[in-house]
Amino acid sequence: MGESGFSKRPDQLVISARYIWHRVMTELSSEAKRLYLSYFWWILEPCLMIGVFYIIFGMVFERGGEGFVSFLILGVTAWLWFAHTVAKSTLSIRSQQGLMRQVHVAKYVFPFSAVLFGLFKHFFVLIVLISLLVYLNEPSITWFFYILIFLVQLLFITAVSTVIAAVVPFVPDLSKIVPPMLQMTMFLSGVFYPQSMIPAQYVPHFRYNPMAGLIMEYRKVMLEYQLPDFVYLGKVALYSGILLAFGLWVLNRFNHVYPRLAD
Amino acid sequence: MRLKQDNPLIRVRDVSVIYNRRRSVFNPDPFEALKKVNLDLYAGESLGVIGRNGVGKTTLLRVLANIISPDKGFVQNFGATTAMLSLQVGFNPHATGRTNILLSALLLGYARKEVAERMDEIVAFSELGEFIDQPLAGYSIGMRARLGFSVCYFMNPDILLIDEALGVGDLEFRQKSTKAMQEKIKSDQTVVLVSHNAQTIRQLCNRAVWIENGVSRLEGDVDRVVDAYEAFVKSNPRARSQVRPRQASS
Known part of the structure; x- marks a missing residue:
């Protein structure tokens, strides 16, 4: 790679941040305007998923037990947040070839927009579903740790989204693998079954999947009134941080290469 | 005439850009779009880049705009902001014309306030009337082009990079936008104008x-350079048909 002596505009970060914000706000409002039920879809989707799991596992297989709805709320909201954001990030850079060829733009703008978009949607869902949790359960001081787990999950989602968005333009086939991978990961994440159903010797392996571990932690602090596993959360945060740093390094290293990749 | 200053805004030296025509990393099919390009760009001047289709002119603009970086050689920018006269940058089809003006301008590096100050001018120039508050999805192609042009026209970078077309839209708007752009080029605005059309370059540029073939053959006074180009094209009629299919581009 030849030396490029362009002086970077000092406010590149500011430009990117402003753009991400307005891009996401526009996208949120335009998505709502396009559909008749607009924002209700955001709530409806997790509710439908919770309903299906409740009918199949709670009523047909009778595996639910008491508090199964709260149990599902925590699993489904955390899962959908992850799955939606990763799915949206996958092509976030690759689909912007036209834009990237016309203006110089820091490439992290695209996955970060997807993350912010997902975050807003998740907030919206949480407001409704957490109020339902409050209604169904006795609040406890351990509920505060929800925020900690939430932040760790946000870091994890950002890291995964950034890396996938950064790699897909080089290996477009990967975008085909992401949806089935997400599907499989959902079944491995204990969205609709409790840890007690997994044979004890497999639990540590099960928790290598951060989504499985995080969903367990949510349920621990919200439903079992226990403290979270701080060491586990620390590890997830650390590995996510390393992954995110790697993703940003790739984006920065190939910042001027992405516009040159064939469609 | 341009007052030649000692220090250029941008200096391009021995720049080479190699595209891989195949996606495969293991079995690449390299193509040298630019081989050895040298040029200097000074403040306030209008520099014409002339050459047949497919000799790497658009690639050169992308290098100047810092969109891609050269594989060999270097580009030195002494602090000037650059932007391609790119039409319809980052438009969201479901948002209104007004919102898209904001998005485009933010992408070009402007603050919300700066956009707000020029919003009325932009809207007026685009002649979109009440459509400006409608979603872009309902616009015709010409209307979108008008919106895109109006944003770029009022959001001035230090250096404006223009690829072939000065004006856009239907006949009437094309005449208006072309005229506006011609005036801008003749003003103090620093411009790089890429074209295969000798007439356009002669008319609008001072240098x-x-x-040719990815190599800068001649740089200097516009008449001298364009004369040489025209003489070359005349003496190489076959050269005209050796046009490479365009690199996938906007």
């Missing part, structure tokens, strides 16, 4: 660079 020119002729690029």
